[in-house]
Amino acid sequence: xxxxxxxxxxxxxxxxxxxxxxxxxxxxxxxxxxxxxKQPPSGELVFLIRRNSFDEQNEISGRYSxxxxxxxxxxxxxxxxxxxxxxxxxxxxxxxxxxxxxxVFGKGTRLSxxx
Amino acid sequence: xxxxSQTPSNKVxxxxxxxxxxxDPISGHTALYWYRQSLGQGPEFLIYFQGTGAADDSxxxxxxxxxxRPEGSVSTLKIQRTERGDSAVYLCASSLIPAGANxxxxxxxxxxxxx
Numbered sequence: 001x002x003x004x005x006x007x008x009x010x011x012x013x014x015x016x017x018x019x020x021x022x023x024x025x026x027x028x029x030x031x032x033x034x035x036x037x038k039q040p041p042s043g044e045l046v047f048l049i050r051r052n053s054f055d056e057q058n059e060i061s062g063r064y065s066x067x068x069x070x071x072x073x074x075x076x077x078x079x080x081x082x083x084x085x086x087x088x089x090x091x092x093x094x095x096x097x098x099x100x101x102x103x104v105f106g107k108g109t110r111l112s113x114x115x
Numbered sequence: 116x117x118x119x120s121q122t123p124s125n126k127v128x129x130x131x132x133x134x135x136x137x138x139d140p141i142s143g144h145t146a147l148y149w150y151r152q153s154l155g156q157g158p159e160f161l162i163y164f165q166g167t168g169a170a171d172d173s174x175x176x177x178x179x180x181x182x183x184r185p186e187g188s189v190s191t192l193k194i195q196r197t198e199r200g201d202s203a204v205y206l207c208a209s210s211l212i213p214a215g216a217n218x219x220x221x222x223x224x225x226x227x228x229x230x
Contacts, residue, residue, distance in 0.1 A: 006157075044223040044224070045208075096215055097215040101171070108157050
């Protein structure tokens with residue numbers, strides 16, 4: 001079975017602070033994909049990043065960065081110099097690499113950035 | 116269309132009534148997914164279609180829930196004899212193909228409230 005755990009239910013930071021959102025996953029597959037989605041107050045899930053299980057290279061995109069560590073089954077997301085517009089619920093998700101299987105989501109972390 | 120379109124955006128109904136929720140995926144996307152998101156939770160998989168057929172309906176909670184995609188494009192999620200516990204946001208997503216690497220693009224959701 002596959003499972004995604006986002007232990008932080010809510011995080012509140014002051015604007016310009018850095019913040020890391022944790023994601024721990026469980027799977028028996030050797031090939032799998034990890035995703036992060038953002039859900040702003042409007043409700044629509046917005047894709048942020050996809051990472052496959054064979055690529056542990058960290059990725060940076062502007063103020064966003066992702067740290068994938070297979071040894072600890074973690075795929076953490078860091079926002080540098082947070083802004084009020086970053087306020088949203090962030091979901092980590094996992095999908096098997098083979099077969100037609102659904103995306104499995106964590107429960108999400110609600111991030112509030114205060115001006 | 117340019118994105119995934121869901122109608123209605125909001126639906127209020129009484130316990131015991133029948134409800135239909137519609138999803139219009141991105142043109143050309145063969146895979147279509149339905150998820151349900153309860154308050155404070157991550158999206159939970161209900162069913163997915165590859166073309167016209169339901170490839171995996173393992174997430175449907177009971178036989179009151181049914182979905183169709185007769186022409187391989189628009190899909191309708193049907194809920195019979197609604198219960199208060201059915202209140203949630205129903206999210207639809209589509210992807211080019213159902214393979215693990217493919218990114219799901221989500222609609223804004225249909226918020227169902229059962230009184």
